[in-house]
Amino acid sequence: MNGLVIRNVRVYAPNSLGYKDIFIFGGKIIKIEDHVSCNVLKETGLVFRIIEGDQLLAVPGLIDQHVHFNGAGGEGGPLYRTPPTPLSLLVKAGITTAVGLLGTDGVARSLRELLMKARALEMEGITTKIFTGAYQIPSPVLTSDITSDIMLIDKVIGLKIAFSDHRxxxxxxxxxxxxxxQARVGGILSGKSGVVMIHIGEGSHRLRPFLDIVETTDIPIHQFAPTHLNRSREVLQEAVFWGREGGYVDISAGVSSRYGFISAVNPSQAVALLLKQGVAENRITMSSDGNGVMTVHNPDTGTLQPLIAPVKALFEEFTQMIREGIAIETAVRIVSTNVADHLCLFEKGRIVEGGDADLLLLSGDELSLHTVIARGEIMFEKGRVIKRGLFEEQ
Incomplete structure (x- = not known):
């Protein structure tokens, strides 16, 4: 088993720790110190590699809690079904933990296939979890019910549903x-989050039914993870109230004008608005909606055309937030730390001794992706994918 020493790198853990050396071994962060003695490590007989961190920033790996890594779509018919996501697209996007889920199609798309894709990606090098369910209620499940899925299946951490949407x-x-x-009880009994990921559409109800549930039952507001809340200004403004009440607000990085979603509020701007209007930074998260697709009519031809949210959008919007003046520490929390906390992924989302060695090294000036380390293994380095999936072209 090989180790890794990153020397003299500026660490955002997410808080700024200044320049540190990081020693990684066995997939874990062993030491974060002003100076790790490589001579001492050599005397122990350990085999390790040194990365010089000068001019680089170290941040936790991105946690994408909404990515259709086994494919999505199909609303325009079979032609519009997106294929499964290969490992290389995830690591090139700086994603070291991915949470997969189903979308509109809970019929031809299978939770069993999603589960096996999650296991395959984990064997290839990143960490994966999944949500049970889909748009439909009653929800499709792997076992007999939602609670059992969360309790009995290691990778299932919560439930996906859709609301306020014609679909x-x-x-x-x-x-x-x-x-x-059912999701809450499953989370309590399994020691998992039991979070309910809610696709929020453009319907008139939006978040109000969930506010009613919080006000009239004992279900806490943090049980929910409503997403796509930047899909329009109307939805985002309602999300402000939700966030002020202590709820998590998830912004979709792939839903932006950059990718053809003309009614959306661009993600970095949505975050700035939430912060300005009093939503606590530890209640804001961002996910890609990667590999998700919706079909729209081309106004010139009348034919259908797909709008696809790419997984790379999460890293793009992470760096865009920083360029637009949001502090690096805040941006890191939004794409990693806050997500880990909400999903109870306790060894993720931070650069901390004893935590999983999921790190990104960024060039200091350009904020470009220099190195991706997942569970202690270098997956991407200097513009080149080091680790690809089994069936990808090498």
Whole structure:
């Protein structure tokens, strides 16, 4: 087993630690010190590599809690189904932990296939989890019910549903809160988060039914992870109130004008607005919606065309936030630390001794991706993918 020493790198853990040496061994961060003695390590007989961190920044690896890594889409018919995401696209985007989920199609898309894709990606080098469910209520499940999925299947950490959308199930509030309760109980009994990831559409109800549940039941607001909240200014403004009440607000990095979503508030601008209007920075998260696709009509031809959210959007918006004046520490929390805390991924989201060795090294000036380290293994370095999936072209 080989080790790794990163020397004299500026560390954001997410708080700034200044310039440090980092010693990694066995997939874990062993030491963060002003100086790690390589001579002492050599005397122990350890085999290790040294990376000179001068002019580089070290931040925790990105945690993407909403990525369709086994494919999504299909709303325009079979032609519009996106294929599974290869490992290389994730590591090139700085994603060291990915949470997979289903979308509109909970019929032809299978939770079993999603689970096996998650296991394959983990064997290839990154960390993966999944949400059970899909848009539909009652939710598709792997076992007999939502609670059992979360309790009995290692990779299942919560539930995915959709609401306030013409494609979602139009269920009563009673059924909705019973569904949420199943996820909460599953999380409590398994020691997991049991978070309910909610696709919020453009319908008129938006977040109000979930505010009602919080106000009239004992279900806490942090049980929910509503996403796509920058899809329009109207949805984002409602998200401000939700965030002020202590709820998590998830911004979709891949839903932006850059990728054809003309009604969306660009992600970095959405974050700035949330912070300005009083939403606590530890309640803001961002995910890619990577590999998700929606179909729209081309106004010139009348034909359907796909709008695809790429996984790389999460890293793009992370750096864009910093360029637009958001502190590096805050941006790191939004794409990594806050997500880890909400999903109870306790060894992720921070550069800390004893934590998983998931790190990104960035060039100091350009904020370009220099190195991706996942569980102590170098996956990407100096513009080149080092570790690819088994069936990718090498």
């Amino acid at each position: 979602s199930s139009h269920v009563s509030r009673q059924i909705l809160q019973e569904t949420v309760s």
